[in-house]
Amino acid sequence: MLTRRAAMMGAAGIAALPVLAKAAKAEEIMDTSMAAPADLSSLKRIKRKLVRPPMVHEHEQEAPAEPRIVEFEMQIVEKEIEVDDxxxxxxxxxxxxxxxxxxxxHxxxxxxxxxxxxxxxxxxxxIDFHSATGALGGGSLTLINPGEKTTLRFKATRPGTFVYHCAPGGPMIPWHVVSGMSGCIMVLPRGGLTDHKGxxxxxxxxxxxxxxDFYIPKDENGDYKRFEDVAESYPDTLEVMNGLIPSHVVFNGKVGSLTGDNALHAAQGEKILFVHSQANRDTRxxxxxGHGDLVWERGKFNNTPQRDLETxxxxxxxxxxxxxxxxxxxxYAYVxxxxxxxxxxxxxxxxxxxxxxxxxLMEQVQAPVExxxxxxxxxALP
Known part of the structure; x- marks a missing residue:
């Protein structure tokens, strides 16, 4: 249903209302109320507090003997962000x-x-979890209006790294994804990761x-447009999106988000697991x-990792x-x-x-001289 707040949007937003109304289905809400409830009362519950990327919340690499119910809370926020100057x-x-x-x-x-x-x-x-089984990855069970909350539970049956993203239905799906609504879940094997030898x-x-990949519209002077709210941005953004040429391709939300003062830090001898997601376009x-010592290119830990990849x-x-x-x-530049x-x-x-x-490993045998x-x-000539 179209929310009361959406119905009161400004003139630019009104142009998007027919599309918003059509999309507000999450591709048909499923009714699971007749299914028998799962009895998980014997399982231990733990709460995890999510942290801002590129960091990841505290977790064990090897799981305890028994499965657990891992509780998370997440808030959806519509807001303006500065992608570049x-x-x-x-x-x-x-x-x-x-x-x-x-x-x-796990x-x-x-x-x-x-x-x-x-x-x-x-x-x-x-939210649609690529790691989940059934109901559009949870998308058809989690569609909520402003001011609402919902709780979804699913069993993590497949180890690996998986995308999650917003998928409210129809043309809203790509718009929400390229407006920032995606993330990642990692399901570790219970015994932790293993190499090519096991x-x-x-x-x-x-x-x-x-x-x-972002698609920020420009005005007739070639300057980036700025909008009052997300609804006002829709018609112009849709036009740029449909051209399939992004204005920006960035890591973690903006140009320079992980460079300069925001650079990542490691110590010599540390083993770093890079998890990389892209909810919309291919990337490499x-x-x-450096190299990929071990690479799960498609992110699935049941598969033997590839070794020594350059890209x-x-x-x-x-x-x-x-x-x-x-x-x-x-x-090191990660690109x-x-x-x-x-x-x-x-x-x-x-x-x-x-x-x-x-x-x-590497030595400058002679510094530059004339x-x-x-x-x-x-x-050296041909």
């Missing part, structure tokens, strides 16, 4: 961040999420990189100066994982290796690694 997006977010926070559970656990749609919001929202693998920390991560592929609508042990200090998107549109992160340089071009270097 002078470029503002009327964003839709899970927990106020783009991407939404990463959740971690295979066999139950995920129990209470989802809140803030009263200040204009639109209906829901031996246990541990990581020192997780960095969660959520990649987004690359760590300049790996993340299909649109999926999340992948790559483990790397940093052997040298320095600043989408479509270098146009990395350098010109924003898809770059930096990892600053502290430690002692190892000349056996040479006599008339005599030297001739053998």
């Amino acid at each position: 002078g470029a503002y997006l009327q964003a839709m977010t899970f927990n106020g961040s783009v991407p939404g926070p990463m959740m971690v559970v 295979e066999g656990d139950y995920v129990e999420l209470t989802l809140y749609n803030s009263p200040e919001n204009l639109l209906q929202h829901n 031996d246990p693998v541990r990581y020192d920390r997780v960095f969660y990189i959520g990649e987004n 991560p690359h760590l300049i100066g 790996w592929f993340i299909a649109g609508g999926s999340a992948g994982a790559a483990l790397y042990e940093f052997l040298q200090p320095g600043v 989408n290796h479509n270098l146009i998107e990395a350098v010109n549109l924003g898809a770059t992160a930096h990892v600053v690694v502290e430690g002692d340089w190892n000349n056996d 040479y006599n071009a008339a005599y030297e270097g001739k053998t």
